[in-house]
Amino acid sequence: MLREIRHYAGVYLRFMSTCFAAASTYRLHFVLLIIMDQLFYLSMLGSVDFLYNNVPKIGDWGRDQFMFFVAFSLAIDHLHMSFISESFWEFSYDIRTGKLDFILLRPLNTLFSVFARQIRPATLVNFVTPWGVLIYFGLRLGLDGWAWVAVFPLVILGLLLLTSIEILLSMLMFWTVESMGINFLRIQLQTISRWPDFIYQGFAKRFFTLVMPVLLIGSAPVYFLLDHSRWAGLFAMGGALLMSWLLIAFFWRLGLKAYESASS
Amino acid sequence: MASAQLAKWWATIRISWNKQLSYKLNFLLLVIGPSVVFFFVKYSLWTAIFRLEGIDKIQGYDLSNMLRYQIWSLIVALVAQGYNSMNLAEDIRMGRISAYLVYPFDFWSFQTAGFISFQGLQLVTASVTLLFMFGLGFLQHLHVPDLISGLAFSLVVSFFWYQVSYLIGLAAFWLEETWVLRVMFITISQFFSGAILPLEAYPKYLLNMLAWTPFPYLTYTPVKIFMGEYTGSLSQAWLTLLAWMVVVGLLNRLVWQRGLRLYTAAGM
Numbered sequence: 001m002l003r004e005i006r007h008y009a010g011v012y013l014r015f016m017s018t019c020f021a022a023a024s025t026y027r028l029h030f031v032l033l034i035i036m037d038q039l040f041y042l043s044m045l046g047s048v049d050f051l052y053n054n055v056p057k058i059g060d061w062g063r064d065q066f067m068f069f070v071a072f073s074l075a076i077d078h079l080h081m082s083f084i085s086e087s088f089w090e091f092s093y094d095i096r097t098g099k100l101d102f103i104l105l106r107p108l109n110t111l112f113s114v115f116a117r118q119i120r121p122a123t124l125v126n127f128v129t130p131w132g133v134l135i136y137f138g139l140r141l142g143l144d145g146w147a148w149v150a151v152f153p154l155v156i157l158g159l160l161l162l163t164s165i166e167i168l169l170s171m172l173m174f175w176t177v178e179s180m181g182i183n184f185l186r187i188q189l190q191t192i193s194r195w196p197d198f199i200y201q202g203f204a205k206r207f208f209t210l211v212m213p214v215l216l217i218g219s220a221p222v223y224f225l226l227d228h229s230r231w232a233g234l235f236a237m238g239g240a241l242l243m244s245w246l247l248i249a250f251f252w253r254l255g256l257k258a259y260e261s262a263s264s
Numbered sequence: 265m266a267s268a269q270l271a272k273w274w275a276t277i278r279i280s281w282n283k284q285l286s287y288k289l290n291f292l293l294l295v296i297g298p299s300v301v302f303f304f305v306k307y308s309l310w311t312a313i314f315r316l317e318g319i320d321k322i323q324g325y326d327l328s329n330m331l332r333y334q335i336w337s338l339i340v341a342l343v344a345q346g347y348n349s350m351n352l353a354e355d356i357r358m359g360r361i362s363a364y365l366v367y368p369f370d371f372w373s374f375q376t377a378g379f380i381s382f383q384g385l386q387l388v389t390a391s392v393t394l395l396f397m398f399g400l401g402f403l404q405h406l407h408v409p410d411l412i413s414g415l416a417f418s419l420v421v422s423f424f425w426y427q428v429s430y431l432i433g434l435a436a437f438w439l440e441e442t443w444v445l446r447v448m449f450i451t452i453s454q455f456f457s458g459a460i461l462p463l464e465a466y467p468k469y470l471l472n473m474l475a476w477t478p479f480p481y482l483t484y485t486p487v488k489i490f491m492g493e494y495t496g497s498l499s500q501a502w503l504t505l506l507a508w509m510v511v512v513g514l515l516n517r518l519v520w521q522r523g524l525r526l527y528t529a530a531g532m
Contacts, residue, residue: 032444039448043455051313054323054465059316181293188301195305199312204304 011108012116019119033122037081041129044070044194059198065226066196068137072151072225073194073218074130076158078123080190084163086118088170088186092179098262111252115167147225154221154234161237162193162217164244171248174255193217213240272369276377277384284385295346296389303338306460310334323464333462335397336414336487341459342390343415344422345482347382348446349375349433356436362529372430372520379426386422407492414490420505421482427512434516437523458484478508 023030048070052063061069091114094100103113138151166186173179193214197205200215208215213236220233284291313319314327325333352375355361364371397403432445439445454460456479463471463484474480485501488494494501 026440028438029440029444032439032448036444036448036451039451043451046455047460050461050465050467053467055313055317055319057317058313176289178287178290181287181290181297184297185293188297191301191305195309198316200308201311204308 008108008112015117016119020121023121030122033120034126037078037123037126038129041074041126041133044074045133059196061196064137064140068134068141068226069196069218069222070194071130071134071137072155072158072222075134075155076162076217077190077194078127078130079155079159080162082120082124084115084159084166086120087115088166088183090118091115091170092173092183095173095259096179096262098260100259101261104256111167111248115163141226143225146228150221150225154225157234157237158217158221161213161241161244162190164241164248165189165212165214168244168248168251171251171255174258189214196222209236213237216240273373273377273380276369276374277381280378280381281384284382291385295386296342299338299341299346302341302454302459303334306334306337307331323462325462325464330462332403332491333487335402336490337459337483339390339394339490340414340418340421340483340486342386342393343418344486345425345450345453346386347379347422347426347429349429349442350446351378352430352433353436353442356433356523356527357440359529361527365524372516375430375433376426383419383422410490410492413498414486417481417489417501417505418486420502420509421486424478424505424509424512425482427509427516431512431516431519434519434523437519437526453479453482456480457482458487476504478505481505481508 045067048066049063051058052066056062058066091100094103094114100114104110106113134151138148143151166189169186169189170179170182172182176182189212192200192208197209197215197219200208205215216233216237220237223230224234310330311327313322314330320326322330361371364374367374394403394406398406428449429446432442432449435442435445456474456477458466458480459482463474463480466474471480481501481504485494485496489498
């Protein structure tokens with residue numbers, strides 16, 4: 001087991017080093033990615049800030065709570081964009097062109113090979129804004145010691161759930177010929193998850209909590225961080241994670257049967 | 265001569281129309297999906313703000329007025345802000361524009377014909393959405409002169425959007441990937457155009473600065489024209505947008521000429 005973990009860690013390090021080498025080749029692209037991410041962070045934070053210039057409260061949350069939630073979502077987004085996001089675009093390309101054949105032949109877990117392969121160094125170096133804002137508003141809210149200990153693991157939990165839902169969704173790419181739309185659908189789900197669940201109502205809220213549980217990603221951890229008695233959402237996240245991976249295992253096998261292997 | 269030229273345009277528009285409809289699910293998710301989801305989030309957000317807080321008015325908007333603003337903002341997004349230059353950049357990078365350098369139908373004409381067919385599809389989508397909203401009772405009455413005026417302005421915005429997308433696509437002469445520039449443009453324009461919050465909610469100093477940029481004219485102005493509530497000078501809005509179109513048009517020419525000097529016709 002330990003040997004296997006060491007093996008995969010070694011492979012991942014190699015993935016990282018090739019991504020850093022590629023990023024240093026296209027320097028202008030690297031700089032533009034940094035600017036793009038910063039613009040995105042500022043537009044999200046700016047929108048909520050302008051909103052609170054006009055309203056004192058939304059639901060139970062004042063400016064600080066809402067900004068903390070946005071920063072928490074951006075921290076998940078930062079890790080997601082750095083370590084995961086790029087792989088989905090590649091996966092779509094690999095299926096369409098048949099490049100997946102070569103990945104299937106590697107002596108590695110194929111899901112690991114597909115979804116851990118691409119890392120975006122430019123976004124990785126952009127950590128100051130989302131994490132800085134998260135810490136700033138955490139301090140303003142006076143988070144207790146337990147909350148500070150839990151922040152990073154909960155960001156990781158949110159990231160795991162988001163990634164699992166997206167991997168499950170990306171299984172559709174085996175059946176659609178052109179998969180750009182599936183990737184756009186993924187991005188739309190991220191957009192929905194970047195707002196707290198109390199802004200949604202009725203069927204939409206139930207659907208995005210129970211069926212496609214993207215509203216748990218940011219809301220459940222932040223509720224817990226602000227009020228430790230609200231831990232039920234974290235269990236729901238665990239359940240959603242488990243269910244996602246059972247479905248991924250099922251649809252992955254089904255998808256591979258449907259895969260037409262365009263290059264062979 | 266003119267009719268031969270027209271026939272080329274018509275044939276290209278038809279081919280492009282069919283191409284875009286070949287992957288219908290993809291078109292739905294790629295072009296219509298983002299606008300609809302963006303609308304859904306804003307609709308939920310504003311409904312929650314008004315309902316949870318029991319607020320009557322924010323910057324002169326009551327709930328129904330704010331929802332009308334967001335519905336028209338969806339229509340403007342569908343009519344004017346859907347085009348992207350993905351294929352254009354790929355054509356340049358993969359060396360596929362070589363053919364257009366010798367064809368009797370140049371690259372700009374080919375891309376513009378593609379844009380026109382895309383625009384046709386978008387107009388159909390926007391009309392269906394509008395009828396749907398009207399049928400559901402979200403829009404009580406449609407005032408025809410405002411509708412015509414708003415549509416005319418939105419079509420000009422749409423051409424401006426295309427010009428900027430074309431310019432971004434041309435950056436492929438220098439850049440490996442141009443999608444970063446496209447995302448930057450969309451992020452900035454969503455934030456500064458009043459697509460998320462009506463511009464009345466923005467600080468005064470920012471509005472004064474924005475008046476010189478094309479951004480307020482991309483969403484806020486056409487939405488207010490559709491609503492029949494535009495209080496600014498309409499001629500100034502037209503002039504500012506047209507001036508920006510001239511600037512971007514000239515830039516397109518310049519960048520194309522400079523880019524061609526660098527073009528290596530990859531794969532030839």
